[in-house]
Amino acid sequence: MENKEQIAIDELRLKNEKQSKQGGYKLFSRLALLGLIALVVGGYFYLISDEGPVTLKVASGPYRSDSYELMKDVASVVSRHSDNLIIEVIPSKNSSENISLLNKGEVDVATIRSDTPVVSDVRMIADLFPDYFQLISRSDSLIYSPTDLVGKTVAVPFYGTDELRSFWIVGDHYDIPISGVNWVSIPFEAGASKLLSGEVDAIFTVRSLRDRVLLNLFSDSELKKLPLRYVPIDQAEAISIKRPFLQVGSIPKGTFIGNAPTPRSHSITATVQRVLVTKDNLDPEPIRELTRILFEHRLDLTIRFALASAIKRPNFAEGLAVPLHEGSQQYFDRDEPSFIQENAEPLALMVTVAAMLFSSLIALRSRFGSSQKNRMDSYNYLLLDIAEKAKLAEQRNEIVILKKELFETLENVVWALDTDEVTEEGFQTFSFLWESVRGVLVEREKEIIG
Secondary structure (H helix, E strand, O other): OOHHHHHHHHHHHHHHHHHEEEEEEEHHHHHHHHHHHHHHHHHHHHHHHHOOOEEEEEEEEEOOOOOHHHHHEEEEEEEEHOOOEEEEEOOOHHHHHHHHHHOOOOOOOEEEEOOOOOOOEEEEEEEEEEEEEEEEEEHHHHOOOOHHHHHOOOEEOOOOOOHHHHHHHHHHHHHEEEEEEEEEEEOOHHHHHHHHHOOOOOOEEEOOOOOOOHHHHHHHHHHHHOOOEOOOOOOHHHHHHHHOEEEEEOOOOOOOEOOEEOOOOOOOEEEEEEEEEEEEEOOOOHHHHHHHHHHHHHHHHHOOHHHHHHOOOOOOOOOOOOOHHHHHHHHHHOOOOOOOHHHHHOOOOOOOOHHHHHHHHHHOOOOOOOHHHHHHHHHHHHHHHHHHHHHHHHHHHHHHHHHHHHHHHHHHHHHHOOOOOOOOHHHHHHHHHHHHHHHHHHHHHHHOOO
């Protein structure tokens, strides 16, 4: 009997020790998890508070070109309206060099023509403005169409430039023989001077209608009373079919001179879009901020530089374009309904059903917990009954019977704990009471023996 008692006591102690250890492990795990969360959150806010403004390097194109002047104004407006972004403008040769700088990681953003070959990881930010194919001749040169260039002296851009490539697109379409024209490859400023002096009959360029050097050319021609003729590229629509990155544009009558209107009528020509691009792996947040300022402060930009009025969101339904950068996409989608807004009704139904299920589970758990408590209370009442009987016992045999009941109760409770019929907390209370009742039986047995 004593061996059985000792085994039961040892088993009870082991159960208590195991539960104490499990409780300690759980408490330690919870404290460690809370500490880790606090460390991560604190580190995150520390990093955020320690961050300064992000600098984006922009390859803009040639010094004092339209794209360079526009990006300089963008940098100025960004400095006024953003505390998180700085724009550093870097002049460059052309679109091809800009893409090269972007691919090498030497710049973060670049302005390029939409017909510039790019790799797959280049992403769009915005359309900036269109560049127009422009063929300008002296009025006395009798050049009315690109085919009339045969036998004439024409100033064209430098070899290897985007503009010269554009000229050969026009020459190829109109089937202008290479040897039939006297080509003079010089910068546009020099070509404009030679056009006014009569050293060349015509000049070809690709630039915006508000280009500084272009406007100076017409101002000088007006001062010298030397009228110039805009030669329409009237088959621009056909050219754009073969070259889908080009669009058809129109230069309005009197764009450059209103008194003796130049052009004399609406002049059809081809256009190519100047665009702002970046790499797909660039952090979305600074690109989102740049896009925000381009569109929300466009009036400020337009007051500084008229071409800023042409800035727009890329239209993927027209022409060819690379995908939008994630940061720009986030800005453009800011007013779009979120997934939750679009699916409000089914989500509300799901939340209602989930709440009902959760309430049902809580109710079941409560009932189950109540059942466990009631069962544990019944075992505790048995212990109290045994203690009461021990106080009234007069013979040692009665104590032996009560001890047997006590250990049977312990076995039943241990079994109930293993099958989750009682809780660990309830078992802890029971074990303390059980030890007390056993002490009562031992003392009463000693008193009877005597």
